Amino acid sequence: MSHSPRPRLAGAFTLAASLMLATAGMPITAQAETTLRLIASWNAPNPFVPAIEQVFTKGLADASKGEIRVQRSGAEVVPVFEQFQPLAAGVFDLAYTHMSYHQATTGVGMVLEAMKPEPEKRREVGITQWVDEFYHKRFGVRVISIIPGSGYYFLLREPLAADNTLKGRKMRSNPLMDGIIRELGGIPVTMGVQDIYSAAQKGVIDGGGMPTYIAADYKYYEVLKYIAGPPFGDSNTVILANAKKFDALSPALQKIILEEGRKMERYGMGVSDRLQAQDTETLMKQGMKVSNFDAPSRAKMQRAFTDGIYANAMKSTGDDVKAFWEFARARNMINE
DSSP states (O other): OOOOOOOOOTTHHHHHHHHHHHTTTSOOOTTGGGEEEEEESOOTTOTHIIIIIHHHHHHHHHHTTTOOEEEEEOTTTSOGGGSHHHHHHTSOSEEEEOGGGGTTTOSTGGGGGGBOSOHHHHHHHTHHHHHHHHHHHHHSEEEEEEEEEOOEEEEESSOOOTTOSOTTOEEEEOTTTHHHHHHTTOEEEEOOGGGHHHHHHTTSOSEEEEETTSTTTTTGGGTOOEEEEEEESOEEEEEEEEHHHHHHSOHHHHHHHHHHHHHHHHHHHHHHHHHHHHHHHHHHHTTOEEOOOOHHHHHHHHHHHHHHHHHHHTTSSHHHHHHHHHHHHHTTOBOO
């Protein structure tokens, strides 16, 4: 594994100090040593909060017979793209997030989005272990669970034009989707999913790329009227842990966390498929229409998505990204 100089976690300790002060007056429970502070990138109405995050935290409580308790905070406490720093600094013990949200710190996690959504195979060939070792050594963060999900599509204010591109359209993006949006002629506009509705309502964006299971819960159908598919790519959410906190837990509690994390990997794809079907049904009932890309455009979308992931990932800790990519490709795990 290649090791470039450790990226500086700018502002992490300032943020850590301010958050510690903000929570200093909170009551200390009798089992404070097993109260884990979780920072999540999403709040309701994102369906993965009840379907993944809350299932995981309930699993921890049940398996530990109540000894592990989770105190959660969301994007209202720390913005989505700034959550990795306080996790690494120890302000939070766990994070439920997406690897692309800290792409500016390292692109290694983004590479997971280009991989086949086969969690057991990932563990069997060493993918999960590789990324866990990298995050542990470089940032003091453990990778507890890599949870596969369904892919992405675009929602639009207006249907696709005859050229079957996004030419000139301002499209909600994150680092994961920048490449495919540019390939289709669009203009990426980075923002979290919680900001899509107001941005579309105000005309700041003409549409957005997003997971296929969230649109109905956020009521995007009120401001975006067309689904441009078919779905492309695969997505993953992840559960991360501060390594120092994790290592300080008893072996029994560590085992519970790791086992519950692995359960979520097996569980996640089924959840995504179910939520996607429910979401699409709701969108159709709300009057949304389909405006799909033609066959030639579809043929190049997966390649553009994969190439875009690699290009963006290489912008941060590129030597490590290249090493991880080659490791995964040699094991036939890149989705090409």
